[in-house]
Protein backbone atom coordinates (compact mmCIF):
# COMPACT_ATOMS: atom_id res chain seq x y z
CA UNK A 336 0.00 0.00 0.00
CA UNK A 337 1.19 3.55 -0.76
CA UNK A 338 2.56 5.47 2.19
CA UNK A 339 2.08 8.95 0.76
CA UNK A 340 -1.29 10.48 1.55
CA UNK A 341 -1.45 12.58 -1.65
CA UNK A 342 -0.88 9.71 -4.07
CA UNK A 343 -3.16 7.45 -2.03
CA UNK A 344 -5.90 10.11 -2.07
CA UNK A 345 -5.47 10.55 -5.85
CA UNK A 346 -5.81 6.79 -6.28
CA UNK A 347 -9.08 6.73 -4.31
CA UNK A 348 -10.41 9.71 -6.28
CA UNK A 349 -9.84 7.79 -9.52
CA UNK A 350 -12.17 5.01 -8.34
CA UNK A 351 -15.82 5.90 -9.04
CA UNK A 352 -18.10 5.32 -6.06
CA UNK A 353 -21.37 7.16 -6.39
CA UNK A 354 -23.94 5.99 -3.81
CA UNK A 355 -25.16 2.40 -4.42
CA UNK A 356 -22.16 1.79 -6.73
CA UNK A 357 -19.35 1.40 -4.23
CA UNK A 358 -18.17 -2.07 -5.32
CA UNK A 359 -14.76 -1.04 -6.72
CA UNK A 360 -13.94 1.15 -3.71
CA UNK A 361 -14.87 -1.53 -1.19
CA UNK A 362 -12.76 -4.11 -3.09
CA UNK A 363 -9.72 -1.81 -3.17
CA UNK A 364 -10.00 -0.88 0.51
CA UNK A 365 -10.50 -4.51 1.51
CA UNK A 366 -7.13 -5.45 -0.01
CA UNK A 367 -5.36 -2.48 1.60
CA UNK A 368 -6.82 -3.23 5.04
CA UNK A 369 -5.75 -6.89 4.73
CA UNK A 370 -2.30 -5.58 3.79
CA UNK A 371 -2.24 -3.63 7.05
CA UNK A 372 -2.90 -6.84 8.96
CA UNK A 373 -6.56 -6.15 9.77
CA UNK A 374 -9.36 -8.69 10.00
CA UNK A 375 -11.80 -7.49 7.37
CA UNK A 376 -15.44 -8.21 6.83
CA UNK A 377 -18.02 -6.85 4.38
CA UNK A 378 -21.65 -7.05 5.49
CA UNK A 379 -24.66 -7.72 3.30
CA UNK A 380 -26.41 -4.39 3.64
CA UNK A 381 -26.71 -4.17 -0.17
CA UNK A 382 -29.62 -6.61 0.19
CA UNK A 383 -31.51 -3.81 1.94
CA UNK A 384 -30.14 -0.76 0.12
CA UNK A 385 -30.23 -2.13 -3.43
CA UNK A 386 -26.59 -1.15 -3.90
CA UNK A 387 -23.73 -3.35 -5.09
CA UNK A 388 -21.54 -3.40 -1.96
CA UNK A 389 -21.76 -3.73 1.81
CA UNK A 390 -20.18 -1.82 4.68
CA UNK A 391 -16.56 -2.69 5.33
CA UNK A 392 -15.69 -3.38 8.96
CA UNK A 393 -12.05 -3.95 9.91
CA UNK A 394 -10.40 -4.82 13.18
CA UNK A 395 -6.71 -4.15 13.54
CA UNK A 396 -5.54 -6.12 16.59
CA UNK A 397 -3.54 -4.08 19.06
CA UNK A 398 -0.21 -4.84 20.64
CA UNK A 399 -1.53 -3.34 23.89
CA UNK A 400 -4.35 -4.68 26.03
CA UNK A 401 -6.62 -1.64 25.69
CA UNK A 402 -10.05 -0.72 24.41
CA UNK A 403 -10.09 -0.17 20.67
CA UNK A 404 -10.74 3.19 19.05
CA UNK A 405 -13.25 3.50 16.18
CA UNK A 406 -12.54 5.46 12.98
CA UNK A 407 -15.32 5.88 10.44
CA UNK A 408 -15.69 7.37 6.95
CA UNK A 409 -18.09 6.82 4.06
CA UNK A 410 -16.98 5.48 0.69
CA UNK A 411 -19.83 6.81 -1.45
CA UNK A 412 -19.99 10.19 -3.16
CA UNK A 413 -22.77 12.37 -4.52
CA UNK A 414 -23.21 12.93 -8.26
CA UNK A 415 -21.70 13.87 -10.69
CA UNK A 416 -18.94 11.59 -9.48
CA UNK A 417 -18.04 9.43 -12.49
CA UNK A 418 -14.69 9.71 -14.29
CA UNK A 419 -13.29 12.33 -11.92
CA UNK A 420 -10.19 14.03 -13.36
CA UNK A 421 -8.35 15.56 -10.44
CA UNK A 422 -5.20 17.65 -10.67
CA UNK A 423 -2.90 19.49 -8.34
CA UNK A 424 -3.03 23.27 -8.70
CA UNK A 425 -0.65 25.02 -6.33
CA UNK A 426 -1.52 23.82 -2.85
CA UNK A 427 -4.92 22.47 -3.91
CA UNK A 428 -6.32 19.35 -5.50
CA UNK A 429 -9.15 20.37 -7.83
CA UNK A 430 -11.40 18.82 -10.51
CA UNK A 431 -11.76 19.81 -14.16
CA UNK A 432 -15.04 21.52 -13.24
CA UNK A 433 -17.39 18.85 -14.58
CA UNK A 434 -17.56 16.57 -11.53
CA UNK A 435 -17.29 16.68 -7.77
CA UNK A 436 -13.87 15.79 -6.33
CA UNK A 437 -14.96 13.16 -3.82
CA UNK A 438 -12.85 14.54 -0.96
CA UNK A 439 -16.16 14.04 0.85
CA UNK A 440 -15.31 11.52 2.14
CA UNK A 441 -12.19 10.06 0.48
CA UNK A 442 -10.02 12.55 2.33
CA UNK A 443 -11.27 10.88 5.54
CA UNK A 444 -10.52 7.42 4.16
CA UNK A 445 -7.03 8.40 2.95
CA UNK A 446 -6.15 10.03 6.28
CA UNK A 447 -7.28 6.95 8.23
CA UNK A 448 -5.47 4.50 5.93
CA UNK A 449 -2.18 6.41 5.82
CA UNK A 450 -2.25 6.97 9.60
CA UNK A 451 -2.74 3.21 10.08
CA UNK A 452 0.11 2.53 7.68
CA UNK A 453 2.40 4.88 9.61
CA UNK A 454 1.48 3.21 12.92
CA UNK A 455 2.22 -0.19 11.42
CA UNK A 456 5.49 0.89 9.78
CA UNK A 457 6.75 2.59 12.95
CA UNK A 458 6.26 -0.62 14.91
CA UNK A 459 5.06 1.25 18.00
CA UNK A 460 2.83 -0.47 20.52
CA UNK A 461 -0.80 0.52 19.98
CA UNK A 462 -4.36 -0.19 21.08
CA UNK A 463 -6.63 -2.18 18.75
CA UNK A 464 -8.26 -0.07 16.04
CA UNK A 465 -11.67 -0.54 14.50
CA UNK A 466 -12.38 0.93 11.07
CA UNK A 467 -15.84 1.28 9.57
CA UNK A 468 -16.17 2.32 5.94
CA UNK A 469 -19.86 2.77 5.22
CA UNK A 470 -21.76 2.76 1.93
CA UNK A 471 -24.64 4.99 0.78
CA UNK A 472 -24.20 7.67 3.45
CA UNK A 473 -25.14 10.44 1.04
CA UNK A 474 -28.59 9.05 0.31
CA UNK A 475 -29.85 8.81 3.89
CA UNK A 476 -27.10 7.17 5.99
CA UNK A 477 -28.32 3.83 4.61
CA UNK A 478 -25.10 1.86 5.25
CA UNK A 479 -24.70 3.01 8.86
CA UNK A 480 -28.39 2.37 9.52
CA UNK A 481 -28.20 -1.28 8.51
CA UNK A 482 -24.73 -1.99 9.94
CA UNK A 483 -24.88 -4.27 12.99
CA UNK A 484 -23.70 -1.79 15.63
CA UNK A 485 -23.37 -4.53 18.28
CA UNK A 486 -20.12 -5.49 16.54
CA UNK A 487 -18.45 -2.26 17.68
CA UNK A 488 -16.11 -2.89 20.61
CA UNK A 489 -14.81 0.68 21.00
CA UNK A 490 -16.13 2.93 23.76
CA UNK A 491 -16.23 5.88 21.34
CA UNK A 492 -15.38 6.88 17.80
CA UNK A 493 -14.77 9.50 15.15
CA UNK A 494 -16.54 10.13 11.84
CA UNK A 495 -14.07 11.95 9.60
CA UNK A 496 -16.62 13.90 7.63
CA UNK A 497 -16.49 17.68 7.96
CA UNK A 498 -14.41 20.60 6.74
CA UNK A 499 -11.19 22.00 8.27
CA UNK A 500 -8.83 19.77 10.19
CA UNK A 501 -9.34 20.93 13.79
CA UNK A 502 -13.10 21.30 13.40
CA UNK A 503 -14.82 19.09 15.99
CA UNK A 504 -18.59 18.69 15.91
CA UNK A 505 -19.94 17.29 19.15
CA UNK A 506 -23.57 17.98 18.38
CA UNK A 507 -25.85 17.39 15.41
CA UNK A 508 -29.62 17.72 15.00
CA UNK A 509 -32.20 15.02 14.80
CA UNK A 510 -34.19 14.93 11.56
CA UNK A 511 -37.69 13.86 10.60
CA UNK A 512 -38.92 13.61 7.04
CA UNK A 513 -42.47 14.02 5.79
CA UNK A 514 -44.35 12.65 2.83
CA UNK A 515 -47.80 14.21 2.74
CA UNK A 516 -50.48 13.38 0.16
CA UNK A 517 -53.52 15.60 -0.32
CA UNK A 518 -56.36 14.29 -2.47
CA UNK A 519 -59.05 16.41 -4.06
CA UNK A 520 -61.48 15.69 -6.88
CA UNK A 521 -60.60 15.70 -10.58
CA UNK A 522 -62.74 17.64 -13.07
CA UNK A 523 -62.47 19.41 -16.43
CA UNK A 524 -61.08 22.85 -15.60
CA UNK A 525 -62.94 24.65 -18.38
CA UNK A 526 -66.20 22.75 -18.64
CA UNK A 527 -67.18 21.96 -15.04
CA UNK A 528 -64.59 23.21 -12.52
CA UNK A 529 -67.31 23.41 -9.84
CA UNK A 530 -67.37 19.59 -9.76
CA UNK A 531 -63.66 19.49 -8.88
CA UNK A 532 -61.71 20.06 -5.69
CA UNK A 533 -58.24 21.48 -6.35
CA UNK A 534 -55.63 19.52 -4.38
CA UNK A 535 -52.89 22.07 -5.22
CA UNK A 536 -54.95 24.91 -3.72
CA UNK A 537 -55.49 22.94 -0.50
CA UNK A 538 -51.77 22.11 -0.39
CA UNK A 539 -50.90 25.79 -0.83
CA UNK A 540 -53.13 26.73 2.09
CA UNK A 541 -51.70 24.00 4.31
CA UNK A 542 -48.09 24.92 3.43
CA UNK A 543 -48.84 28.59 4.18
CA UNK A 544 -50.19 27.58 7.58
CA UNK A 545 -47.15 25.49 8.60
CA UNK A 546 -43.90 26.74 10.19
CA UNK A 547 -41.07 27.25 7.67
CA UNK A 548 -37.35 28.02 7.50
CA UNK A 549 -35.39 28.84 10.63
CA UNK A 550 -37.65 28.28 13.60
CA UNK A 551 -35.01 29.15 16.22
CA UNK A 552 -31.24 28.85 16.70
CA UNK A 553 -31.39 25.05 16.80
CA UNK A 554 -34.50 24.20 14.81
CA UNK A 555 -35.28 24.36 11.07
CA UNK A 556 -38.02 23.24 8.73
CA UNK A 557 -38.30 23.05 4.93
CA UNK A 558 -40.71 21.99 2.20
CA UNK A 559 -38.27 20.89 -0.49
CA UNK A 560 -40.34 19.19 -3.16
CA UNK A 561 -43.94 19.18 -4.31
CA UNK A 562 -45.40 17.00 -7.01
CA UNK A 563 -48.90 16.93 -8.44
CA UNK A 564 -51.26 17.85 -11.23
CA UNK A 565 -51.36 16.69 -14.83
CA UNK A 566 -52.35 19.59 -17.03
CA UNK A 567 -53.71 23.14 -16.84
CA UNK A 568 -57.12 21.99 -18.09
CA UNK A 569 -57.61 19.47 -15.29
CA UNK A 570 -58.50 20.35 -11.69
CA UNK A 571 -55.75 18.39 -9.92
CA UNK A 572 -56.89 15.54 -7.69
CA UNK A 573 -53.61 14.73 -5.99
CA UNK A 574 -50.51 16.45 -4.73
CA UNK A 575 -47.57 15.09 -2.70
CA UNK A 576 -45.48 17.33 -0.46
CA UNK A 577 -41.99 16.37 0.75
CA UNK A 578 -40.63 18.20 3.78
CA UNK A 579 -38.12 17.88 6.59
CA UNK A 580 -37.69 19.21 10.12
CA UNK A 581 -34.49 19.30 12.19
CA UNK A 582 -33.66 20.26 15.75
CA UNK A 583 -30.91 19.73 18.29
CA UNK A 584 -33.74 19.49 20.85
CA UNK A 585 -35.97 16.42 20.83
CA UNK A 586 -38.77 18.31 22.57
CA UNK A 587 -38.70 21.13 19.99
CA UNK A 588 -38.63 18.66 17.11
CA UNK A 589 -41.66 16.89 18.55
CA UNK A 590 -43.51 20.22 18.88
CA UNK A 591 -42.56 21.26 15.34
CA UNK A 592 -43.79 17.95 13.92
CA UNK A 593 -47.15 18.26 15.64
CA UNK A 594 -47.46 21.89 14.41
CA UNK A 595 -46.84 20.68 10.85
CA UNK A 596 -49.37 17.90 11.21
CA UNK A 597 -51.91 20.33 12.67
CA UNK A 598 -51.47 22.71 9.69
CA UNK A 599 -52.37 19.88 7.31
CA UNK A 600 -55.16 18.20 9.29
CA UNK A 601 -56.96 21.48 10.04
CA UNK A 602 -56.67 22.73 6.44
CA UNK A 603 -57.80 19.47 4.84
CA UNK A 604 -60.67 19.06 7.33
CA UNK A 605 -62.21 22.29 6.03
CA UNK A 606 -62.62 20.60 2.64
CA UNK A 607 -63.58 17.15 3.90
CA UNK A 608 -67.24 17.55 3.01
CA UNK A 609 -66.19 18.21 -0.60
CA UNK A 610 -64.14 15.02 -0.70
CA UNK A 611 -60.65 16.09 0.46
CA UNK A 612 -58.42 13.42 1.96
CA UNK A 613 -55.09 13.51 3.74
CA UNK A 614 -52.33 10.93 4.07
CA UNK A 615 -49.65 12.10 6.49
CA UNK A 616 -46.40 10.15 6.86
CA UNK A 617 -43.62 11.25 9.21
CA UNK A 618 -40.42 9.26 9.71
CA UNK A 619 -37.42 9.69 11.99
CA UNK A 620 -34.31 9.83 9.77
CA UNK A 621 -31.77 9.95 12.61
CA UNK A 622 -31.36 10.97 16.24
CA UNK A 623 -29.46 14.00 17.46
CA UNK A 624 -25.94 13.97 18.93
CA UNK A 625 -25.17 15.90 22.06
CA UNK A 626 -21.82 14.89 23.53
CA UNK A 627 -20.57 16.77 26.61
CA UNK A 628 -17.35 18.77 26.17
CA UNK A 629 -15.58 16.84 28.93
CA UNK A 630 -16.25 13.43 27.35
CA UNK A 631 -13.06 11.44 26.57
CA UNK A 632 -14.01 11.34 22.85
CA UNK A 633 -13.73 15.15 22.77
CA UNK A 634 -10.70 15.44 25.05
CA UNK A 635 -8.65 12.94 23.07
CA UNK A 636 -9.22 14.87 19.83
CA UNK A 637 -8.49 18.23 21.46
CA UNK A 638 -5.28 16.97 23.09
CA UNK A 639 -4.07 15.50 19.79
CA UNK A 640 -4.72 18.80 17.99
CA UNK A 641 -3.03 20.78 20.75
CA UNK A 642 0.03 18.52 20.58
CA UNK A 643 0.23 19.18 16.84
CA UNK A 644 -0.29 22.94 17.19
CA UNK A 645 -3.41 22.75 15.02
CA UNK A 646 -6.01 25.35 16.05
CA UNK A 647 -9.35 23.76 16.85
CA UNK A 648 -12.99 24.66 17.29
CA UNK A 649 -15.65 22.63 19.07
CA UNK A 650 -19.24 23.22 18.04
CA UNK A 651 -22.47 21.82 16.66
CA UNK A 652 -23.26 21.03 13.04
CA UNK A 653 -26.52 21.36 11.13
CA UNK A 654 -26.42 18.13 9.14
CA UNK A 655 -26.73 14.41 9.72
CA UNK A 656 -23.91 11.92 9.30
CA UNK A 657 -23.01 8.35 10.20
CA UNK A 658 -22.09 9.74 13.63
CA UNK A 659 -25.80 10.32 14.37
CA UNK A 660 -26.57 6.66 13.74
CA UNK A 661 -23.53 5.23 15.56
CA UNK A 662 -23.98 7.57 18.56
CA UNK A 663 -27.64 6.59 18.86
CA UNK A 664 -26.53 2.96 19.21
CA UNK A 665 -24.63 3.84 22.38
CA UNK A 666 -21.14 4.49 20.98
CA UNK A 667 -20.53 8.28 21.29
CA UNK A 668 -19.07 9.56 18.04
CA UNK A 669 -17.99 13.07 17.09
CA UNK A 670 -17.43 14.43 13.59
CA UNK A 671 -13.96 15.70 12.72
CA UNK A 672 -12.64 17.77 9.82
CA UNK A 673 -10.55 16.37 6.98
CA UNK A 674 -9.88 19.44 4.81
CA UNK A 675 -12.73 18.98 2.30
CA UNK A 676 -13.98 22.23 0.71
CA UNK A 677 -17.08 23.23 -1.32
CA UNK A 678 -18.45 19.70 -1.06
CA UNK A 679 -21.39 18.53 -3.18
CA UNK A 680 -20.39 20.96 -5.96
CA UNK A 681 -18.11 20.79 -8.99
CA UNK A 682 -15.94 23.37 -7.20
CA UNK A 683 -15.03 20.86 -4.51
CA UNK A 684 -11.32 20.92 -3.62
CA UNK A 685 -8.87 20.14 -0.84
CA UNK A 686 -5.63 21.73 0.26
CA UNK A 687 -2.65 19.39 0.26
CA UNK A 688 -1.55 20.68 3.68
CA UNK A 689 -4.91 19.63 5.08
CA UNK A 690 -4.43 16.04 3.95
CA UNK A 691 -1.08 15.96 5.75
CA UNK A 692 -2.51 17.58 8.89
CA UNK A 693 -5.53 15.28 8.89
CA UNK A 694 -3.26 12.24 8.72
CA UNK A 695 -1.05 13.59 11.53
CA UNK A 696 -4.18 14.16 13.60
CA UNK A 697 -5.43 10.58 13.29
CA UNK A 698 -1.96 9.17 13.94
CA UNK A 699 -1.59 11.37 17.03
CA UNK A 700 -5.01 10.34 18.36
CA UNK A 701 -4.15 6.65 18.00
CA UNK A 702 -0.81 7.19 19.78
CA UNK A 703 -2.43 9.18 22.59
CA UNK A 704 -5.25 6.71 23.02
CA UNK A 705 -2.68 3.91 23.15
CA UNK A 706 -0.55 5.61 25.77
CA UNK A 707 -2.91 7.36 28.14
CA UNK A 708 -6.18 7.11 29.96
CA UNK A 709 -7.75 10.50 29.38
Ligand SMILES: [Zn+2]
Pocket residue numbers: 409439440496
Ligand atom coordinates in the same frame (compact mmCIF):
# COMPACT_ATOMS: atom_id res chain seq x y z
ZN1 LIG B 1 -19.64 13.23 3.82
